[in-house]
Amino acid sequence: MRLDSTFTESDSALDDFVLMHCIFMPNSQLCSLLMAHYHAQPSQGTEQEKMDYALNNKRRVIRLVLQWATVCGELLQEEEASVAFLEDFYMSVSDDSRMIPALKEQLPELEKTVKHNSEEAKSSQKKHKVLLRQFSVGDERLQKRQPIRSNDEILFKVYCIDHTYTTIRVAVAASVKEVITAVADKLGSGEDLILVKLSSAGEKVVLKPNEISVFTTLSLNGRLFFCPRDQFDSLTPLPEQEGPSSGSIGTFELMSSKDLAYQMTIYDWEHFNCVHERELIYHTFGRPNFKKTTANLDLFLRRFNELQLWVVTEIGLCSQLGKRVQLLKKFIKIAAHCKEYKNLNAFYAIIMGLSNVAVSRLTQTWEKLPSKFKKYYSEFESLMDPSRNHRAYRLTVAKLEPPIIPFMPLLIKDMTFTHEGNKTFIDNLVNFEKMRMIANTVRIVRYCRSQPFNSDASLANKNHQEVRNYIRQLNVIDNQRTLSQLSNRLEPRRS
Numbered sequence: 001m002r003l004d005s006t007f008t009e010s011d012s013a014l015d016d017f018v019l020m021h022c023i024f025m026p027n028s029q030l031c032s033l034l035m036a037h038y039h040a041q042p043s044q045g046t047e048q049e050k051m052d053y054a055l056n057n058k059r060r061v062i063r064l065v066l067q068w069a070t071v072c073g074e075l076l077q078e079e080e081a082s083v084a085f086l087e088d089f090y091m092s093v094s095d096d097s098r099m100i101p102a103l104k105e106q107l108p109e110l111e112k113t114v115k116h117n118s119e120e121a122k123s124s125q126k127k128h129k130v131l132l133r134q135f136s137v138g139d140e141r142l143q144k145r146q147p148i149r150s151n152d153e154i155l156f157k158v159y160c161i162d163h164t165y166t167t168i169r170v171a172v173a174a175s176v177k178e179v180i181t182a183v184a185d186k187l188g189s190g191e192d193l194i195l196v197k198l199s200s201a202g203e204k205v206v207l208k209p210n211e212i213s214v215f216t217t218l219s220l221n222g223r224l225f226f227c228p229r230d231q232f233d234s235l236t237p238l239p240e241q242e243g244p245s246s247g248s249i250g251t252f253e254l255m256s257s258k259d260l261a262y263q264m265t266i267y268d269w270e271h272f273n274c275v276h277e278r279e280l281i282y283h284t285f286g287r288p289n290f291k292k293t294t295a296n297l298d299l300f301l302r303r304f305n306e307l308q309l310w311v312v313t314e315i316g317l318c319s320q321l322g323k324r325v326q327l328l329k330k331f332i333k334i335a336a337h338c339k340e341y342k343n344l345n346a347f348y349a350i351i352m353g354l355s356n357v358a359v360s361r362l363t364q365t366w367e368k369l370p371s372k373f374k375k376y377y378s379e380f381e382s383l384m385d386p387s388r389n390h391r392a393y394r395l396t397v398a399k400l401e402p403p404i405i406p407f408m409p410l411l412i413k414d415m416t417f418t419h420e421g422n423k424t425f426i427d428n429l430v431n432f433e434k435m436r437m438i439a440n441t442v443r444i445v446r447y448c449r450s451q452p453f454n455s456d457a458s459l460a461n462k463n464h465q466e467v468r469n470y471i472r473q474l475n476v477i478d479n480q481r482t483l484s485q486l487s488n489r490l491e492p493r494r495s
């Protein structure tokens with residue numbers, strides 16, 4: 001994109017550039033180029049032509065800076081150099097407006113933008129909040145979700161081989177190397193330590209030193225362990241990682257399906273609304289390349305898995321056939337209400353939970369499900385049909401007006417497919433067609449959030465504390481082998 005090209009307000013080329021420039025041009029380079037371009041003077045033409053060119057050139061740069069600050073504001077506030085650039089740029093425009101009165105039109109908006117970002121940057125430095133156990137069970141889940149920033153700090157438990165733990169305080173975007181250093185400093189140990197992700201199924205992954213923000217990439221019941229390299233094979237999961245041993249049907253069977261879906265949607269909207277557009281790009285191209293967290297996106301994707309496994313866990317832990325049939329009906333009704341609330345992420349999570357092999361194989365349970373519910377479930381399943389590039393889902397979404405909570409795993413899949421199927425650079429030039437395709441997917445997220453989620457007047461005034469607390473503190477089994485074993489105990493295989 002050329003800054004001296006002509007584009008209209010509706011032209012997406014500018015938005016593509018602002019969204020995607022981090023792939024090929026870091027902020028430090030962009031700031032330098034914008035300032036140089038703003039002050040550029042033509043070497044040819046009459047005096048009037050030179051003045052006209054300079055004015056139009058400055059206006060275009062101002063517009064790009066305003067768009068950049070609007071799209072990336074929260075992330076720019078984390079970078080002192082970017083905030084300093086905005087302040088310097090405003091001073092340059094302010095000075096020029098005395099000689100070029102036409103620039104005064106854009107000055108109030110620029111002043112407001114710069115002032116907002118400067119104040120927010122100073123405010124966040126003062127607060128520098130600690131996220132206490134933000135990503136595990138605890139009272140923090142009951143609070144309204146707030147966006148997580150790369151320089152926010154977290155208190156996190158890292159476990160030893162004997163299942164004792166040490167609590168470290170590091171930045172959310174800390175690298176594995178920095179986490180290991182924090183653990184070693186706490187323990188006074190200089191051994192050759194490694195950091196390991198350990199799932200409830202006993203799967204172990206040694207994390208690379210340059211990986212960042214690993215706290216939010218754990219599986220639902222996953223934990224971080226550290227140990228000397230030669231003790232890796234001796235690591236075993238904590239007993240608590242197994243998940244619940246009894247279901248919670250006694251708690252939520254008395255709750256209205258509509259209330260459950262409504263509180264689910266409020267909580268999911270909080271997660272979705274915290275995701276910054278740039279996180280989708282960092283996730284697609286690889287976080288270590290940017291040294292930025294995708295914590296908000298990670299937690300939203302994790303929520304999808306949590307809802308899916310909640311369905312399978314509750315059915316797997318329900319020993320009475322009649323109660324299991326009631327559970328199937330309950331989940332189908334909750335899914336229907338989620339669809340009604342345009343919470344497609346939760347809708348798909350629940351339907352995928354019901355189609356998990358540990359549930360779908362329970363033929364005795366499904367046989368007793370009333371035909372009306374079988375029909376609903378069949379219709380819902382058809383919306384999950386992946387054929388023709390998920391055409392059924394895409395047609396459904398196309399008919400909806402925002403606010404919408406989209407099926408996020410599919411958007412991630414779309415972006416990954418575009419990224420892996422197209423080169424970022426061709427003959428050392430940026431492949432802007434690829435940038436445009438990825439930006440288009442990001443704009444779907446923007447469209448889904450273009451209207452606020454307004455509370456349902458008929459439900460907002462009800463006392464929902466019990467339902468709200470339940471939805472925000474789901475306990476699940478995330479080991480598929482365990483879930484399959486529970487299923488086989490409920491309805492053994494027929495020989």
